[in-house]
Amino acid sequence: MGVLDVEVFDEDGVKKRLGDIMGGKWTVLYVYPKDNTPGCTREASEFTELLGEFKKLGFQVIGVSKDSVQSHRRFKEKHGLKVRLLSDPDAELIKALGAWGKKKRYGREYEGVIRSTFIFNPEGEVVWKKLNVRAKGHASRVLEVAKGLVG
16 A cells, blocks of 8 residues: 555544545645644744745645644644644554654653654655754745746
């Protein structure tokens, strides 16, 4: 089973294949650890600010985390976010993308979501990926990559 066949919940709480959600469009898919945390809020806000630029290039921007559809809804309302957010409660998609692994915090190791970004072409192939990214300024770096891909 490929990444495009993994099912996640869309914003309406409907379970859908990633490929159907992407719908044959250039897609920036960013994986983030948790709604309403400082880094994740910054990243989502930066992608929201640049959404118009991405759209001009023909890209859609989608975020995915393990948080529930309801959590995503509150997160978007609270911060005025415009990006689509998918719920992957069992981290099936996150693991399929390779954005899950060992992390360290305060000296202890644990398994968790690794902040990562993937760009899919309209055929659904990953044409660019970056694992373990820093939230601040990341969206504008991704925009530059996107510009280079569609030139």
